[in-house]
Amino acid sequence: MDIANILILVLFGLGMGLLGGLLGIGGAVVLIPTLTFYLGEDQHLYQAAAMICIFFVSGAAMLAHKKAKAISRPVLVRMIPGAIVGIVAGVALSNSPLFAGNRDYLLSRLFGGFLVYVAIYNGIRMYRAGKDVDLPGDEPLPSEMQTPNTVLTCLLGAFTGVASGLLGMGAGTVATPLQQLFLKSPLKRAMSNSAVLIVCVSWLGAIYKNATLGEHGIDYVESLKIAICVIPGAIVGGRIGGHLMHALPKTLVRAVFIVVCIIAAVKLLTVSPT
Numbered sequence: 001m002d003i004a005n006i007l008i009l010v011l012f013g014l015g016m017g018l019l020g021g022l023l024g025i026g027g028a029v030v031l032i033p034t035l036t037f038y039l040g041e042d043q044h045l046y047q048a049a050a051m052i053c054i055f056f057v058s059g060a061a062m063l064a065h066k067k068a069k070a071i072s073r074p075v076l077v078r079m080i081p082g083a084i085v086g087i088v089a090g091v092a093l094s095n096s097p098l099f100a101g102n103r104d105y106l107l108s109r110l111f112g113g114f115l116v117y118v119a120i121y122n123g124i125r126m127y128r129a130g131k132d133v134d135l136p137g138d139e140p141l142p143s144e145m146q147t148p149n150t151v152l153t154c155l156l157g158a159f160t161g162v163a164s165g166l167l168g169m170g171a172g173t174v175a176t177p178l179q180q181l182f183l184k185s186p187l188k189r190a191m192s193n194s195a196v197l198i199v200c201v202s203w204l205g206a207i208y209k210n211a212t213l214g215e216h217g218i219d220y221v222e223s224l225k226i227a228i229c230v231i232p233g234a235i236v237g238g239r240i241g242g243h244l245m246h247a248l249p250k251t252l253v254r255a256v257f258i259v260v261c262i263i264a265a266v267k268l269l270t271v272s273p274t
Helices: 003-023 028-039 043-067 073-094 105-127 150-167 172-183 187-211 220-247 250-269
Strands: none
Touching (some): 003 028, 003 043, 003 220, 043 105, 043 187, 043 220, 105 150, 172 187, 187 250
């Protein structure tokens, strides 16, 4: 890998971290389509690299969320166990014959289809912005977040984990709308919780996915090369993005989120079989 490619990947990492920290999504939704644009289709490789990177992006952003007192511990202690089980199941599914060989493009199509849903959902929420109130860290949480239903919240975590492992993303694009819908969580709190959730489970998915890359004829060293170049910029961007989330108006944050989802969806839904 030459210097020019290394510098480009560092810049990709900066963009991934900035948007990932700002939106509480880990950044895979940015990195995977960007790598596909730049390097061509290789979904299993990009997912493996992204799952390493999102740990660092979310870890950097999590510090800002903690400082802003935007994290809901009752929700997280119930979501994390389900997400751990789910991410293992999701990676196993991504390695199944359904997505093997020249059918790996189906993972891209699946990811793109999900992003269309996320964009539409958040567009509706932005239209109804008056009903989505952000709470300062020291104000009482909604009752659904103070004492969330344990079974329901664990299932939300499991669904999030499966989606994360299957698609190689940071779970924020799943966990954030699920918390909004079922737990009545304000947007920024849901995003902050998602960042913590990613930190707690993404390392496991990264290890599993990279350890099984050989099943697809890919050397895990290739994934590590990409991750090593992306991570420095991702850490810096994640820290900046995490602070910006709590400084910028929620409508602007949501609008950026929607635009990112639409751009990524268009690319992933038009990926051709290799």
